[in-house]
Amino acid sequence: MREILVRPERCMGCRSCEIACAVEHSRSRDLFGALSEMPQRRLYVEHVPEYSLAVPILCRHCEDAPCVAVCPTGALTQDALTGVVRHNRDICIGCWTCASVCTYGVIGRDRRARVAIKCDRCPDLDVPACVNACPTRALIYGEVEELSEARRAASALKLARGVAASR
Amino acid sequence: MISRIPTVCPYCAVGCGFYLTRSGMEYMQDHPVNEGSLCPKGNAALDVLNHVERLRYPMMRVGGDWIRVSWGEALDRIAEEMDRALRERGPKSIAFLGSAKCTNEENYLFQKLARLMGTNSIDNSARRCHSPTIIALRRILGTPAMTNPITDLALSDCILVFGSNLAENHPVVARWILRAKDRGAAVIVADPRVTPTAWLADLHLQLNPGTDIALINGMINVILREGLESRSFIKDRTKGFEELDVSDYTPERVSSITGLSAGDIVRAARLYARARASAIVYCMGITQHSCGTDNVTACANLALVCGQIGRPGSGILPLRGQNNVQGACDMGALADFYPGWRSVDDPMAIDELRRLWNAGTLPLGRGLTADMMPDADLRFLHVMGEDIVNSDPTVSRRREKLRRGFMVVQDIFMTDTAKLADLVLPAAAWAEKEGTFTSTERRVQWISRAREPPGEARPDLWILAEVAARLGFELPSDPEEALAEINQAVPAYRGISRSNAGARGGIIWPCPHPDHPGTPVLHTERFSTPEGRARITPVHHTPLERGSPEHPMILLTGRVVLHYNSGSMTMRSEGLVKRDPESHVDVHPEDAEQLGVADGDAVVVETEWGRARARARVTPRQKRGTLFMPFHFPETNMIASELLDRKSLMPELKVAACRIWRGE
Amino acid sequence: MMAKIYLDPERCIGCRACELACEREHGHPRISVGTVSDLAAVPLYCHQCDVAPCVAICYTGSLRQDGDMVKFDSDLCTLCGLCLVACPFGAIELDSKIQRCDLCGSGTPVCVMTCPAEALVLEDLDTVTRSTRGRAAGLLAARLR
């Protein structure tokens, strides 16, 4: 299962991901067009002043997602194969139960249609727009196993460097 | 005309404020404790005030009937009967029961009357909730009360809740615990049951009933072994640490006693000791045991060893039950204490009161508690606002014996206790009179008169003054005058007046002079023991050998959110009763299966003290081998234990060996 | 955006104060608390849906979308009971009239005011999700340090 992994230690808060997301979900699919369409956010770079860190917060497409469980109309569904939580705007009644149970606070409200709006993991793209746009690779996209493998390799390298230096 | 009058909730000891309006109530959003919120009972408080069954006239029993009498007749009769009992049998034959629901002024004058009549047989329901706290904390810390205010919990980094289902019994306290959790605090709940309080826990210690001391000593063992104790605090602020030997209480051994994993014991110890500010919150799961006083002592030891006391967010918080139970005890409505925590065995301390009261002599030595009254040869008993028949198992079982003498009950309803009386007096309820209530956090709040009492009902203070006058004593019938006398008699209340107690949120004692702002956190620099140091006192676990082949299970008792104590108030509130109409007994599914009991079955629960009927509620949240029954229903009290904690005379209401079977 | 009632189920202690308060205010409780497996409690109430099925089914205009809220006008109601059938939450009841949360008119609803655990809040959606995101980001950031 492919996931978007966040590495907040790399995030510098440039918000390229937010802009790419807006462009991808605009009708015109270009920056100026997107801005004139008053885009709505589906992912959020949160600034944590206590730690002077920026942390990208986006839909985790949780396993057994709470938002899917509480949706009374079946507007939110989870793809069994990919794990992606999809939202069908046509049958959403705007009750905001999903938004109130989401532990990440990443379900927003479409101002015009008055229904929920959330990350769809860019169904038309191979790699989600936000991941593509991230200059520091704070967002990466891949199989969970691959991602952990990369993390293991990185810590092994760090340890090996330490050992080598002490020799 | 003022459209809304501030008042204090008449139910539990949290001391929530709200407004009474002409037709109903309004929330008080600037009250420091509840910030406008109220629990379900608080929301239903007016049901009691406006109830049709309120007593309206003094009534005398003649044969089997109640006859309405005038106040004059009723009061003359009380004086006459009291006087006769005194003349014929002496002061040992008379007794008084004060009320944790009446004001400080009323309790103060009531105990004064009792003592002027020559007896220390004056007690109140604190005996059955926190008498071990009174004995243990007074000895160890010097002041038998919560060390920190409730709102302080929001500042704690670790909150250890022992034997308290505060989410149901003091719901507003949960607000402050949740605030602490928002800041990242760890919450540990030690309780055999999975209560709504345990829902809030990061670590739930589902220990075996009656193994609290083992758990706490086990935690101290870990703390000392890992060097997490506060050496400087132990050295500078305490004494007796050398005698504390908990080396036997290794996590492994404690694990086998408590049924907890050794890892959880270690985790709890580390969380508590390492936190910047830790608080212990406890309630009747600690006190209502035959080792209640030792349980409280163990809690205090833990706090003292870690230096977790005397700072904001760090202290020991016994949650008390009734709206004025702290005050009734401060006022000395206790068989073992005079006002201001003067021991009945300390003639020097009592001499100050003798001079203040202009009395010849005052009685020494402990008087009778409610449990002892049925078996004492009483000729006169005066009960002010307590339903002992429904709240005290011993009295409940031997209620007929109370009728040997003359019995007066003043109350707002015809309670089961009042039904035994020879004379029943209609009292004004909380919002129909004036005076001060002291909440569990030592917060003294003045309540104003917002309503007229029904019929001829009168404030308890007026009744007491009238009785006293007929016996030749002059007691103030004005609450402010009574408070002025309390200023003289109780040092912690010296500076408390109508104006500072009447301000929003009142004032927290000790308040030594009128301009003093009150003392929210106790023991910041020195303890109030004579030597100024806290006394660490070793206590040890003794196995709770309550089971027997006939009674293999353990019955636990407690409260539920929609009812209150004896039920004399909540059972008269339609909104509460319809949501929780009958007694139930919680059973673990595996026990239920073994016993052939299904959810909703009528069952009988038997202890060596009696049998009770209830409806079974099968829930995996009950610990295996234990049952739980709420004690608001008279059935539960009929089967509760009569064993006593010898140090505090607290009955062991929390646990009893029992068995259960299906049947009517 | 207008404020509505939002619930944090992790805070609810199941005390039912909201029910009692609502019953006192309106004569009939329009919020109902139930426990689940004795491990959680959830109050249930009208969500004031933005595209509400009760509004879609109401043929008299007695239930109508008004800004971000569903307003009810009892004068137009025929008591047909179809909104009870349409509501996915079961949040509408019928005794002698339609019983449904009206956010207590103006100001803070009594259920929110009385909740000892602050499990119910009156906020707009953005504020609720922003604070949730802030908490999530804070937790992640705290672990990094």
Next chain:
Amino acid sequence: MKIDEKVCIGCRACSAISSSISISEESDVRSITFHPHDESMTDSLIEACPAGAISSGLTAESITLIFRMKRCSVCGEPFATEREIEHVAARISQMQDFQKRWLDLCPECRRDGQRRSHAVPCIRIRGRR
């Protein structure tokens, strides 16, 4: 007034207005009896009927219409007439393509289901402690 029994959905609107229309429920059926009555009420009844089943005209005898009740798919309690459910399903789908899975449940079980799904994250964490 005249009642078109093919169109009537068996709701409670008319009986709430006119005392000559009575409604009774027995396990699986709801019966509505229309007694002959004061014709001056007819206009308001026409207006009140959600299905357009009432028209003007004279009726001399009482008519009783019987409607099958829908039982909740969870608890089995009847909670609305089958026609009412069809009516609601049709009306809501005119607006949107709903899945309408809740229409099989009684209001109590809808509340219960909502509570259960809300409690899932809490129970997952608390059950583990």
